[in-house]
Amino acid sequence: xxxLLEIRGLSVLFEGKRGRVAAVEDLxxxxxxxxxxxxxxxxxxxxxxxxxAVMGLIDPPGRVEARSLRFKGEPLDLADExxxxxxxxxxxxxxxxxxxxxxxxxxxVGDQLVETIRLHLGIDEKAARAxxxxxxxxxxxxxxxxxxASYPHQFSGGMRQRVVIALALAxxxxxxxxxxxxxxxxxxxxxxxxxxxRDLTKARGMGVILVTHDMGVIAExxxxxxxxxxxxLVEEGPTARVLGRPREPYTKGLIASVPxxxxxxxRFPQPPGQADAAPKAIDLGSHWLxxxxxxxxxxxxxxxxxxxxxxxxxxxxxxxxxxKRFRAVDDVAFAVREGEVVxxxxxxxxxxxxxxxxxxxxxxxxxxRIRFAGTDITATRRERDLLPVRRELQxxxxxxxxxxxxxxxxxxxxxxxxxxxxxxxxxxxxQGLVLELLxxxxxxxxxxxxxxxxxxxxxxxxISIARALATRPRFLVCDEPTSALDVSIQAQILNLLKDLQExxxxxxxxxxxxxxxxxxxxxxxxxxxxxxxxxxxxxEELFExxxxxxxxxxxxxxxxxxxxxxxxxxxxxGSSEAxxxx
Amino acid sequence: MIFLLRRLAQGAxxxxxxxxxxFLMFRFMGDPVRxxxxxxxTLQEQQELRDxxxxxxxxxxxxxxxxxxxxxxEFGVSWRNQQPVMELILDxxxxxxELVVVAMIIALLLGVPxxxxxxxxxxxxxxxxxQTVSLIGISTPTFVTGILLILVFAVILGWLPSFGRGxxxxxxxxxxGYLTASGWKALILPAxxxxxxxxxxxxxxxxxxxxxVMRQDxxxxxxxxxxxxxxxxxxxxxxxxxxxxxxxxxxxxxSLIAFAIVTETVFQWPGMGFLFLQAVQFVDIPxxxxxxxxxxxxxxxxxxxxxxxxxxxxxxxxxxxxxxxx
Numbered sequence: 001x002x003x004l005l006e007i008r009g010l011s012v013l014f015e016g017k018r019g020r021v022a023a024v025e026d027l028x029x030x031x032x033x034x035x036x037x038x039x040x041x042x043x044x045x046x047x048x049x050x051x052x053a054v055m056g057l058i059d060p061p062g063r064v065e066a067r068s069l070r071f072k073g074e075p076l077d078l079a080d081e082x083x084x085x086x087x088x089x090x091x092x093x094x095x096x097x098x099x100x101x102x103x104x105x106x107x108x109v110g111d112q113l114v115e116t117i118r119l120h121l122g123i124d125e126k127a128a129r130a131x132x133x134x135x136x137x138x139x140x141x142x143x144x145x146x147x148x149a150s151y152p153h154q155f156s157g158g159m160r161q162r163v164v165i166a167l168a169l170a171x172x173x174x175x176x177x178x179x180x181x182x183x184x185x186x187x188x189x190x191x192x193x194x195x196x197x198r199d200l201t202k203a204r205g206m207g208v209i210l211v212t213h214d215m216g217v218i219a220e221x222x223x224x225x226x227x228x229x230x231x232x233l234v235e236e237g238p239t240a241r242v243l244g245r246p247r248e249p250y251t252k253g254l255i256a257s258v259p260x261x262x263x264x265x266x267r268f269p270q271p272p273g274q275a276d277a278a279p280k281a282i283d284l285g286s287h288w289l290x291x292x293x294x295x296x297x298x299x300x301x302x303x304x305x306x307x308x309x310x311x312x313x314x315x316x317x318x319x320x321x322x323x324k325r326f327r328a329v330d331d332v333a334f335a336v337r338e339g340e341v342v343x344x345x346x347x348x349x350x351x352x353x354x355x356x357x358x359x360x361x362x363x364x365x366x367x368x369r370i371r372f373a374g375t376d377i378t379a380t381r382r383e384r385d386l387l388p389v390r391r392e393l394q395x396x397x398x399x400x401x402x403x404x405x406x407x408x409x410x411x412x413x414x415x416x417x418x419x420x421x422x423x424x425x426x427x428x429x430x431q432g433l434v435l436e437l438l439x440x441x442x443x444x445x446x447x448x449x450x451x452x453x454x455x456x457x458x459x460x461x462x463i464s465i466a467r468a469l470a471t472r473p474r475f476l477v478c479d480e481p482t483s484a485l486d487v488s489i490q491a492q493i494l495n496l497l498k499d500l501q502e503x504x505x506x507x508x509x510x511x512x513x514x515x516x517x518x519x520x521x522x523x524x525x526x527x528x529x530x531x532x533x534x535x536x537x538x539x540e541e542l543f544e545x546x547x548x549x550x551x552x553x554x555x556x557x558x559x560x561x562x563x564x565x566x567x568x569x570x571x572x573x574g575s576s577e578a579x580x581x582x
Numbered sequence: 583m584i585f586l587l588r589r590l591a592q593g594a595x596x597x598x599x600x601x602x603x604x605f606l607m608f609r610f611m612g613d614p615v616r617x618x619x620x621x622x623x624t625l626q627e628q629q630e631l632r633d634x635x636x637x638x639x640x641x642x643x644x645x646x647x648x649x650x651x652x653x654x655x656e657f658g659v660s661w662r663n664q665q666p667v668m669e670l671i672l673d674x675x676x677x678x679x680e681l682v683v684v685a686m687i688i689a690l691l692l693g694v695p696x697x698x699x700x701x702x703x704x705x706x707x708x709x710x711x712x713q714t715v716s717l718i719g720i721s722t723p724t725f726v727t728g729i730l731l732i733l734v735f736a737v738i739l740g741w742l743p744s745f746g747r748g749x750x751x752x753x754x755x756x757x758x759g760y761l762t763a764s765g766w767k768a769l770i771l772p773a774x775x776x777x778x779x780x781x782x783x784x785x786x787x788x789x790x791x792x793x794x795v796m797r798q799d800x801x802x803x804x805x806x807x808x809x810x811x812x813x814x815x816x817x818x819x820x821x822x823x824x825x826x827x828x829x830x831x832x833x834x835x836x837s838l839i840a841f842a843i844v845t846e847t848v849f850q851w852p853g854m855g856f857l858f859l860q861a862v863q864f865v866d867i868p869x870x871x872x873x874x875x876x877x878x879x880x881x882x883x884x885x886x887x888x889x890x891x892x893x894x895x896x897x898x899x900x901x902x903x904x905x906x907x908x
Contacts, residue, residue, distance in 0.1 A: 055806055089807040094807075102802075105822070116808070151897040168806075
């Protein structure tokens with residue numbers, strides 16, 4: 001039988017000011033009916049570009065070249081827009097990453113379904129509507145007859161992704177290209193969507209190209225996997241073989257850098273060829289970073305949170321009548337000891353970021369108390385009285401692309417908190433400190449002269465860390481510090497944070513939805529669900545012996561490749577120099 | 583519903599503040615008695631007028647009376663020609679409204695298609711040329727445009743009149759120029775003058791919005807669903823791109839009514855702007871105060887209208903802010 005899709009020598013070229021850039025270079029791929037092929041790689045690997053190229057969605061100045069492209073044995077002519085338009089949506093469907101933006105907000109989901117169905121199947125309005133209801137039902141949307149008249153914003157993210165899948169499947173395509181279909185979703189929703197895709201694939205015998213950067217997802221659902229790196233195919237084969245016995249060094253590194261959920265390693269393994277940016281050892285007794293604060297690892301809590309509650313007003317009423325409120329954080333209590341890392345985990349909407357913002361004072365609590373080193377933050381009204389707390393309590397944000405001022409040079413970004421808190425005696429000392437802080441986070445002195453946009457995501461997150469350290473903090477609040485980064489970069493940043501935390505004896509509140517990361521980073525973990533604290537236990541206990549049913553559920557849903565991937569040799573617990581490839 | 587009530591309450595509050603400013607202007611910018619009487623009026627005549635106008639009563643009472651009068655369209659009598667102010671405004675209003683309506687229609691009918699076209703063909707040289715020309719359109723002062731148009735079409739070519747409204751027909755209190763040929767001829771030049779800036783503004787706005795929307799995921803997804811280009815562009819992209827235009831166009835109608843002054847002066851157009859200018863020259867405080875309240879009212883009404891319109895077009899606003907919950 002002919003392959004469903006046969007790609008030979010595919011290249012996608014972009015002509016730019018700096019010459020020609022090949023996003024994809026000389027790629028060969030095959031896909032059989034009923035098969036799920038995973039396309040995996042880090043950002044910039046060109047995996048999404050492959051999907052767009054097959055759909056004929058590469059816009060100028062991009063250019064697609066291929067020796068041969070065959071779809072069900074027939075040659076695929078990307079230049080023939082009319083022919084491609086007949087294939088798109090009808091024979092080849094596509095699922096996009098972000099369900100929040102892939103539907104037109106001004107039309108009901110029914111209108112968008114009917115529009116697509118009528119166009120491709122040429123049936124009348126009534127029959128198309130009946131088919132739309134049936135489709136919505138088949139992707140697991142409850143009460144489809146009523147929901148068909150809803151607008152996209154009236155669905156949750158997971159439900160919207162189901163609508164997107166229904167749209168992609170509307171005309172029973174033979175091939176579906178799913179571009180990061182679950183990246184924007186919570187684990188529980190992710191598990192459902194992946195199961196749906198797998199069931200539909202098997203039931204309809206369609207082929208799926210699943211583009212993702214998540215090795216866990218690959219391990220869960222794909223039959224075969226193709227690993228891409230900088231536009232080239234590195235390795236391809238059955239999923240179990242590639243993940244279990246990778247042949248290429250790049251694949252090995254990529255697999256090794258995925259944080260493991262099944263055991264605790266001392267350091268995150270990094271892919272080969274990456275410089276390990278371990279901070280220099282510093283003696284806190286004499287070093288600037290240690291001055292002014294006494295830090296012994298003790299059982300005295302540095303941060304205490306009691307009965308913390310916060311509501312958000314959804315709809316304002318007149319004099320409180322008709323007002324609708326939503327309790328984002330509900331009576332949460334925990335404490336973090338000096339030098340301890342406490343993780344906050346939960347799905348979106350669980351209130352973890354809200355707690356972080358209240359702790360650092362970006363949001364006010366409606367009720368409850370936050371005490372930091374003896375000062376009651378919630379009771380102190382005068383900003384001036386909070387200055388010492390603000391200095392010692394710093395935050396690292398999720399998105400390194402928007403958390404640095406694009407108009408300031410890195411030197412100014414790092415120097416600003418030092419100046420503001422008057423931590424240095426003069427300009428010369430400040431400049432010296434900036435360079436030293438940058439060196440601590442693994443950036444050279446030339447970084448100081450540059451602007452944030454000249455750096456990659458991982459480097460920007462290093463700048464954020466340097467800025468947080470510039471106030472000589474004793475406590476860091478990290479809100480999903482690596483969720484915007486690739487796995488290999490994630491490993492570097494997490495290692496850096498861990499090293500700094502240990503060297504400087506920092507207390508840390510570490511917020512993440514990624515359980516494996518939490519297992520590696522934290523001493524204790526608090527699990528949140530819809531604003532309430534479900535369980536707070538030491539990390540090992542929580543992962544090995546969860547007490548709360550919700551915790552067990554979260555652990556069970558987490559996609560893992562533990563079963564397939566080999567334990568990185570040497571990277572065993574406790575051995576301090578565990579970086580196998582570094 | 584709650585939303586509409588709240589907007590109405592806010593509008594009322596704004597109007598009250600505007601009325602206060604107008605009242606203070608009326609009361610404290612020069613002595614109204616001096617303004618209304620002859621130079622050689624006796625002290626007794628002055629006192630009588632003071633009593634009649636209630637100028638000796640407490641300010642709060644006077645303000646209440648002012649607001650009460652304003653609610654019934656009572657703004658007193660013009661100092662200049664002793665006509666009731668409201669009559670003067672209603673007399674001039676149709677001229678301005680007709681001018682603004684035609685200017686708006688020209689601007690929208692040309693600006694939107696040009697904006698869409700230049701967004702869809704942005705790599706063509708014509709599109710860049712259009713961008714440059716629109717920049718000139720935005721930065722040329724209205725009086726320059728007006729005078730140039732008069733020079734070409736009235737003075738050199740002699741095709742169109744350079745001032746006035748032409749012949750008008752009265753329908754009730756509304757005096758319209760739409761029903762006569764000379765009325766239309768007289769309307770063309772001022773309307774084009776007024777429309778030019780709006781046209782350039784709308785074109786640039788629609789172009790920018792369209793470019794933005796065309797980059798969004800739902801447009802790419804619409805293409806991936808196999809929708810033909812025409813549907814993708816005009817059903818999905820254009821509708822989303824036009825949303826901000828509703829706000830901008832609504833506000834522009836307000837400012838055209840309020841600030842058509844320059845155009846009306848250049849073309850001697852007997853509209854409200856012209857009336858206001860005359861009032862300023864003669865320090866005709868009642869007319870100025872009434873004008874202020876009236877323009878404030880128009881802006882408040884337009885604002886509420888735009889908000890209501892927005893909830894009608896955008897389903898995300900219709901169901902209240904808390905959409906995503908389900």
